[in-house]
Amino acid sequence: MGTFTGSFKGFGVTFAHMFRKVVTTDYPFTPPTPAPRYHGRHILNRHPDGLEKCIGCELCAWACPADAIYVEGANNTDEERYSPGERYAGIYQINYARCIFCGLCIEACPTRSLTMSNEYELARDSRQDLIFTKKELLAPLLPGMEQPPHPMRLGGTDKDYYLGALDNPGTSVGAERAPWSESGTEDAATAVDADARPETAGTLRRPGQSAKEAV
Amino acid sequence: MTDVAKKTDTVTLTIDGIEVTAEKGELVIRVAERMGIAIPRFCDHPLLAPAGACRQCLVDIEGQRKPVASCTQTVAEGMVVKTQLTSEVAAKAQGGVMELLLANHPLDCPTCDKGGECPLQNQAMTNGRADSRFKEHKREYEKPIHISSQVLLDRERCILCQRCTRFSEEIAGDKFIDLMDRSSGEQINVYRDDFFGGEGTGDGQAGDGEGDVPFNSYFSGNTIQICPVGALTGEQYRFRARPFDLVSTPTACEHCAAGCSMRADHRRGKVLRRLAGDDPAVNEEWNCDKGRWGFQYQTADDRIMTPLLRDARTGELREASWSEALLAAAEGLTAARGNGGVGVLAGGRLTVEDAYAYAKFARLALGTNDIDFRARPLSAEEADFLAASVAGVSDVTYEDVENAPSAVIVGLEPEDECPILFLRLRKGHTRKKLQVTAVAPFLSRGFEKLGAALVPATPGDEARLLAGDPAVAAALAAPGALLIVGERLATVPGALSAAAALGARTGARLAWVPRRAGDRGAIDAGCLPNLLPGGRPVSDPAARAEISLAWDTEAGKLPTAPGRDTDAIVAAAAAGQLGGLLVAGVDPSDLADPRLAEQALDAAGFVVSLELRHSAVTRRADVVLPVAPAAEKSGTYLNWEGRLRSFETVLPTTAMTDGRVLEAIAALIPSNHPAAAQETTKGISLGTGDVMAIRRELGTMPPTRSARSVAPAVAATALPGTGEHEAVLATWRQAIDQGSLLEGDDVLAGTARPPVVRISRALAAGLGVIDGDAVTVATDRGAITLPAEVTRELPPHVVWLPTNSPGSTIGRSLGVTAGAVVRLTAGRPGPVLASSEVTA
């Protein structure tokens, strides 16, 4: 007898769960949306005219407890300008094999160049691919932006950029949730809806299935 | 109470409640420092005169109405000092000064090179306020302006501490930068036309405007190092790294015989900057720009990374494996040894350890004394002089120079040829009693800054002047007087003999100052045809026996006859008498006759070159073996004092020292001694593969018992006669020139002194030229045309040219050395000579 009621008791747990809210997600077919302030992969933002916000100061690298960031500064010239002011990042790399997503680098950045997106799909199949360079990290050119190098379009000096940044922040504001930030910054703002969201590692959909259907 | 006699030269005072005894005249800030109390400061520098310019070091002194600057206040008996640690007043005063300094300081830290090692940043954090009350617009200047091709000035960041201007004026004597303008517009700048009502170009770059004088001091880099903010930065290191990226290694400078200690900072396998090391006995805290910035050669594109072998079929150099190249070198040298012998040109850039390896290799593996480190005009008299008066001697030190009452300088332009010796001489001159007498063709800028008295010398006449000039004898009469001779005296017959004799006669101590870092060490290591290691004369059987013992070879195996010197090696090779040449870092254009040297390299049957970068030698070599630059090996230089300057590896790489390469070659060379004939397969064991092993070997070598050879006694020769429009050539190398280690470093080259031809007033009048007119100096081989600078004190028939500057390569273009007679014409050369003119 005891065995019989015992098994019912056990099944009771199973049955009870059938009527509770499902916590399993259908990843990778329907990637869940993280919290708005989720610490995902980084973005190097741009000024409204397309110039890079990063000044190559290495403060992020200095702040990083995991030694994940490598920066080498370089000299802007009037002929070849990547950021307002004297200095820009000639080399910028974040090593996602090291990063612990603590966000200290974001706090350190004096220009709000570095922000974090909500993207979390960072698995790669080699260590080399886990080192993101400026190519992967730079925010895409939104409408009205121009690919650097180009002269300062927003004013005569770098001060015009930094003082104006409060009202005209370029890609910094909302970078976490910007559509392009969900899907790798290389792909510009075109990837608005979930179906057009390109497949990153491990997000293959079932053939013929849309992202909505997968819910 | 016992009456303790109180020393009159000390005082007792109290700092922060602690009683302390200090020397009279000491500054409060220094005494506090000794006690471990750090008073914030900017303008104060222990090697510069107190200025009290920044006011950051205010302390509270009892009985004084207001806080006092501790960097200018000397101690007094019973003084009660309270620093920011114990006095509210001092802390508040310092906080106030900091707030004012920051009022106009831009928010540049993220882009500023000084960020992370900035005294202003640090002290703003330790002694400043958390926020600023200054809300107004900050003062603005044009962002960095080039005050020379190497130095950038950002006036917004400057806190007007005047360390840079005080260094330039007090230490270097180059008053190129100064405080300009007044009030809130007060700024550091170079002398510009627009400050004095001229036009100027207004683009902020010095040197472009007509009257602008750029900051082209040989010592400008020191101002960057001591600037307490990022107002002065260097072009080369700009934005390259942050202090936390850098790995710092103490090292020694590989350029000149001054022997500065340095610090090399590297990141990711590349040296990014070098700073002057702190060595009070040698360079104090300074160095010269060549040592600071002249390290680009290590990463030059033409650096040789793999062994190269001349392909028998194509006649071109091709890459080869080490084993193939070493075998080829060993076989070629063995064959050459039996076929006329091999000459070794060791060059002056070797460490003592490497020089010793060459000396040992020449004697043991090549069985010859044909080895010479001198890659410049030289004489047999010089070799004798070096053996008699220089090898193993370290009589004169920097301290002696500073404290000497008088110094006679011959055959040396200290600022160009040994910059740190110049700074010490200048310190002696400006702060102590040193009186400099220059036996030189004219008072160069360097000599002028030393306040030198001139004994005008036509090149070639130095021997006579040293032997008989009353002014020279008078200058050396004072006890402690020094006679400082440069390597250039080698070309004046009798001059070194006369110098040695004069030293002996007057009791003045003699110092021989070569130009390159490795010169002095090569003498003691035995890289001379007449000297074995340790200053042992080749011709002395007892000395040879000592070396045989140390090297563990049978006595009698070492070659007994003194060998050929560089000139003789070159001549013999050119005449086809030598079977081969082994050449370390030697540039043929440095030799007395570059053309003959190249012929010698072509004529020699087999040439092995151990080099860093491609050169005129590697182009002609049969085997080229890459060796490590100074940063990638450890070693030791002997500076002109004879002081050891040991350094360890900065960048560990796979590059090998010369000694290690030579050991590997020697291991493949069969011993040529009859006793070893039966076992010809056994190579020679040199034991120079490891720097520590060489140091041990040198360290355990007992001092020689053989007698020092006697100083040479060569008679002076008469001066050559000069006809009309003819002159005797005077020349030396400028500190920043076309030397092979500086080649390709355009930023540094931009600070060089512009090459000119200096002519006497008589010659100028004869030619009808004034300053700036083109003058052509010609020999039968070629001509050099440069703008003239009429120089007042030059003897009537003397003309001066830089030895190796852009447009003026004496050896290559003229084929002569100092003391030769040259022809002068106004203007550019005619069609005949123009074809042989190298550059203009």
Ligand code: SF4
């Ligand atoms: S998030 Fe943290 S660990 Fe990652 S790069 Fe930034 S500072 Fe480094």
Ligand code: SF4
């Ligand atoms: S991302 Fe920000 S902190 Fe990092 S180097 Fe660029 S500007 Fe500096």
Ligand code: SF4
């Ligand atoms: S440039 Fe630097 S060293 Fe010179 S006065 Fe300004 S802060 Fe001082």
Ligand code: SF4
């Ligand atoms: S003075 Fe000589 S040793 Fe010193 S830094 Fe200059 S070149 Fe190097």
Ligand code: FES
């Ligand atoms: S350190 Fe004393 S006034 Fe500058």
